[in-house]
Amino acid sequence: MSGKRPVRVLIAKPGLDGHDQGAKVVVRGLMEAGFEVIYTGLRQSPAAVANAALEEGVDVIGLSSMAGSHVGFCRKLKPLLDEMGLSERLWLVGGNIPAQDHETLRALGVDGIFPTSSPLSEIVAFIRERVG
């Protein structure tokens, strides 16, 4: 625990997917755990996510994807994070993320993958261990 300022987390909805129930549940869970959470709302482009992460100075970048376009999105986001000097920020992906995609996502630099039905406590603990 740094004790200086609360951990700041960006939760974004990538692409065109409109299923935001899970993202909003995670936002509430992280807020209750004491994190400062910035929620982007729907339909974020890779550039919008990277810009928001930079402007908000977040420690954690979280994407919530339910409609299957997560790998393509992360491929486009990765070079932007590198360019903006954000590649060391904790990068999380949650939602409908099949096991067969996990390796690809990790190779791109995703630190934590939280598929549907992951307990909130697991996400909170994962963040605390790494940036708390």
Added chain:
Amino acid sequence: MTDRKPEVGPVVNESGIEIKPVYGAEDVERTGGTEMIGRPGDYPFTRGIHPLMYRKRPWTMRQYAGFGNPHETNKRFKYLIENGQTGLNVAFDLPTQIGLDSDDPMAEGEVGRVGMAVDSLRDFEIAFDGIDLEKITVSLTINGSAAILIAMYLAMAEKRGYDIRTLRGTAQNDILKEFVGRGTWIFPVEPSLRLVGDTIEYCAHHAPKYTPVSVCGYHIRESGANPVQEIAWAFCIARAYADEVMRRGLDIDAFAGRLSYNFNIFGSLFEQVAKFRAARGLWAKIMKEEYGARDPRSMVMRMIAGGGGGGLTKEQPELNIVRGAYYALISALSGTQTMALCSYDEAYTIPTEYSARISLRTMQLLIEEMGLADTVDPLGGSYYVETLTNEMRARMEAVIADTDAQGGIVRLISEGIVQAQVSAQAYQRQKDIESGAFRKVGVNCYRIEEEEREVAFHPYRDEDARLQIDSLDKVRRERDPAAVAESLARLRNDAEAGRNVMPALMEAVRSYATVGEMTAEMVGVFGRYREPIRF
């Protein structure tokens, strides 16, 4: 012995009603009596909207389907029809749902992924080729771009020689719920509401058998609403559409009979059955007493009751086949007109042919083997179900009154208040699942340690997207550019002048203007919606 307390703990259903261990006639009396029960086919329709219900005609079976390009989807449609499906329920990809053409940079990676890609009338001609639109009714699951896709469907049918005055079919076209859940909005709330009004008004005059709106409690429930709120807010939304149309001078009986509903079926069996019985009585009462409807057809709550995605689990996915069977049972016991089930693999992927067929067979089993089509409203008269029906109806009326007192559903949705409330409830549900207070088999009880299941995935093929873009290019090359430009200019003028945009959209789709072009004209006039972020 009468003063002995039963030695059981309290049970409270999702709608907040405490369930007694035993019910009797006195409970029905205490909660309002039998006045609202009536006979099937008669006001207030609590027991069903037809006198003979499934004895005359079983529910329509309408599995949600569509993926890739229109050629692929046409094949799946034909497969489902060959297997006994009696209606189509069309899934569109996200670019189509939010008004983007397949070659729009924002559409990259999303073309044909969660549904069929549609850019122009040409795609509808391919998708419905060889399907008899009088025998198989088609439901379009489309909202943000619904006015365009309704025009496209009517134009396609006309081109094939059908008389649209007698053509049946449905569009979801419930934009207000998209702001609460599902999220395929395009325009701000006010012009969105106006477009729904345009479609209802146009259909009332030109396609009077077509159902231009299916108001969805379904997605509000998926977003976190309880069963009482699901119905109450759907009714508030339907009233907002009715008000919009009546403001233009249409009589309630000129369009109310063509409104329909889409509701969810997961949760406690008896609570859902009571929910639907209560809702039918309440809708009839609202239409008759509040809106002054005189035609009984305006008073009946027609519905598709199905889905249940929110009840399915990623854990032990085979259990979703069993859940699906119980959900189908709920739907049949509730007197639905149309049924669609989530397939067991929907926690992972869009359904494969195999999983879609299991869902279809599940419904067929109820009719052929289980006797669910034999008699009307088989749970009617149960002390428990009648009491619960009375209690649920009273709570729905209270939620509607409360919503009205806060300024009405349009205001509450515009300001993000309904969204914040359902998301707070969804969060509470998640905490209750994690603590074990709300039981989910395979999730917080009867768990097994297992590797994540190898579920057969419906493949996403980049090639389908490429073919779709090639086909779009071809349409753009072959159409008459002057006719397209003229029809798009008319669309913009009519949108600006506040005229009904449907005639202009009909002309535009006939000229093979694209979904993206028509949407861009309307965005130019109406602007884009901005989400209120409220927690």
